[in-house]
Amino acid sequence: MPLTQSIDSALQQNVGQHGVSAEALEAALARAEGALDWLRARHGDGGLPLLNLPETTSDLPPLRDAAIALADRATDIVMLGTGGSSLGGQTLAQLAGHMVPGVGALRAGPRLHFMDNLDPDSFAALLKHLPLQTARFVSISKSGGTGETLMQTIAVLSALHEASLGPRIPDIFLGLTESAKPGKKNGLRDLLGQYKVPMLEHHTGVGGRFSVLTNVGLLPAAMLGLDVTAIRAGAALAFKPVLAKKKATDVPAAVGAALSVALAETKNKGISVVMAYADRLERFTRWYGQLWAESLGKDGKGTTPIGALGPVDQHSQLQLFIAGPRDKLFTVITTDRAGKGPRMDKKLSEIAGEAGFGGKTIGDLVGAQGRATAETLAKNGCPVRTIHLPVIDEQSMGELLMHFMLETIIAAHLIGVDAFDQPAVEEGKVLAKKYLTQ
Numbered sequence: 329m330p331l332t333q334s335i336d337s338a339l340q341q342n343v344g345q346h347g348v349s350a351e352a353l354e355a356a357l358a359r360a361e362g363a364l365d366w367l368r369a370r371h372g373d374g375g376l377p378l379l380n381l382p383e384t385t386s387d388l389p390p391l392r393d394a395a396i397a398l399a400d401r402a403t404d405i406v407m408l409g410t411g412g413s414s415l416g417g418q419t420l421a422q423l424a425g426h427m428v429p430g431v432g433a434l435r436a437g438p439r440l441h442f443m444d445n446l447d448p449d450s451f452a453a454l455l456k457h458l459p460l461q462t463a464r465f466v467s468i469s470k471s472g473g474t475g476e477t478l479m480q481t482i483a484v485l486s487a488l489h490e491a492s493l494g495p496r497i498p499d500i501f502l503g504l505t506e507s508a509k510p511g512k513k514n515g516l517r518d519l520l521g522q523y524k525v526p527m528l529e530h531h532t533g534v535g536g537r538f539s540v541l542t543n544v545g546l547l548p549a550a551m552l553g554l555d556v557t558a559i560r561a562g563a564a565l566a567f568k569p570v571l572a573k574k575k576a577t578d579v580p581a582a583v584g585a586a587l588s589v590a591l592a593e594t595k596n597k598g599i600s601v602v603m604a605y606a607d608r609l610e611r612f613t614r615w616y617g618q619l620w621a622e623s624l625g626k627d628g629k630g631t632t633p634i635g636a637l638g639p640v641d642q643h644s645q646l647q648l649f650i651a652g653p654r655d656k657l658f659t660v661i662t663t664d665r666a667g668k669g670p671r672m673d674k675k676l677s678e679i680a681g682e683a684g685f686g687g688k689t690i691g692d693l694v695g696a697q698g699r700a701t702a703e704t705l706a707k708n709g710c711p712v713r714t715i716h717l718p719v720i721d722e723q724s725m726g727e728l729l730m731h732f733m734l735e736t737i738i739a740a741h742l743i744g745v746d747a748f749d750q751p752a753v754e755e756g757k758v759l760a761k762k763y764l765t766q
C-alpha cells in the first residue's frame with residue numbers, strides 16, 4: 329500500500345500565521361510543473377539515470393550473485409566508504425534489523441560494519457577484534473579518490489597481509505567504483521587492481537547521495553537477504569504520478585517540495601525536521617540529511633535538515649521543537665503500530681499507576697505518540713506534514729527513498745540550484761590533504 333502524505337497541518341488556514349498561505353503554496357506548485365516536465369524529459373532521454381532505475385531489473389541477478397558469493401560463510405562484512413557511498417546501504421540494512429538501536433547486535437549473522445566515519449580509535453578497534461579469517465570487505469567510492477575510504481582500504485589490506493591472508497584478498501574483497509576515465513586518477517581502482525580484487529561498476533550518472541537504488545545501496549541489502557526487486561518496485565510507485573503526467577498538486581514529492589520552499593521563502597522556515605516513529609527509520613533520517621543538505625545548500629540557499637526519532641526525541645528535542653524559534657517545518661513519519669509488540673499486564677500496569685496501559689501494546693503507545701506529537705506541534709502553530717507508511721518493508725522503503733530524492737530534485741529546481749554537485753566541500757578536502765603532508 330503506498331505511502332500517504334498530508335500537509336493539512338502545515339496550511340495557514342489550519343495552523344495560523346506560521347503555516348503556508350494558499351497563495352504561496354499555489355505559486356510554488358505552479359513553478360513545480362516545470363520540474364515535473366524536466367523529470368519526464370530526463371526519464372525519456374535517459375539524462376538522469378536515477379529515474380530509469382525503478383523499472384530496471386536486469387542488473388539485479390548479478391548483484392544478488394555477488395552479494396551471496398561474498399557473504400558465503402562470512403561472520404562479518406565490513407563496508408568501507410563514506411557519505412553517499414554508505415548511508416543508503418545503512419538505511420536499507422536497518423530494514424533488515426541491522427544497527428537497530430538496542431537490538432541490532434542480536435540479529436543473526438553476518439554482522440555488518442559500516443565504517444562510514446573515519447576515527448582512528450574505531451578503526452584500530454575494528455582491526456583488533458575482527459575475525460579476519462572469516463571477514464569480508466567491500467570498498468565503495470564513486471570517485472575512487474575519497475581520502476577516508478582510501479585510508480580505510482589501505483589499513484585493511486595491510487592488516488590482511490600481516491595476518492598472512494594476502495593471497496585470499498581477491499576472494500574476500502570487493503570494490504565498487506566508477507569505471508576508469510582517461511586522465512582521471514581513481515586511487516581505489518588502482519589500489520584494488522594490484523590485488524586483482526573483483527570490481528563492480530558505480531553508475532557514472534548517479535551521484536553518491538542518489539545511489540541507494542543502485543548497487544551501492546542494493547549490494548548490502550542483498551547480502552542481508554532483502555528483496556531488492558521490491559525496493560525498486562517501491563521506487564516506481566513514487567515516480568508513477570510524475571510519469572502519469574499528474575498535476576503537481578497530485579504528486580506527493582512535488583507537494584512536499586513546494587511546501588518546503590514556500591515556507592522557507594515566505595515564512596523563514598529554514599530548518600526541515602524529519603521525525604520518524606520507527607527505529608528502523610533512524611538511518612533513513614541520516615540519509616535524508618545528506619541528500620537534502622548537499623543537494624540544496626548552495627548560493628546562500630537551502631534549508632537545514634534535522635533528523636529526529638520518536639518517541640525518544642520527545643524526551644530530548646521536542647521542547648525546543650514546540651516552544652523554541654519558529655523556524656521549522658516538521659515532517660512526522662508514522663507507520664501502523666496498533667496491537668504490535670509486548671502487551672501490558674493489567675495488574676502490573678495498575679501497580680505502576682498506569683491502569684490505562686492494561687491490555688495495550690507498546691505499539692499502541694508509539695502509534696498514539698506519533699499522532700499526538702504531530703497534533704501538538706500543529707496546535708502550537710508549527711507547520712507539520714505527515715507521512716504514513718502502513719508497513720515498513722522493502723517496497724515502502726523504496727517508495728520513501730524515491731519520494732525524498734524526487735522531492736529534493738524538485739526543491740532544487742524551485743530554488744534554482746544544481747541538485748547534483750557539491751562544490752563547497754572540495755575546498756576543505758584539499759586543505760586537509762595539504763595539512764597531512766606538512
Ligand SMILES: O=P(O)(O)OC[C@H]1O[C@](O)(CO)[C@@H](O)[C@@H]1O
Binds near residue numbers: 474
Ligand atoms: O563516493 P565518493 O566519491 O567516495 O564520495 C563520498 C562522499 O563525498 C562527497 O563527495 C562529499 O565530499 C559526497 O557527495 C559523497 O557521497
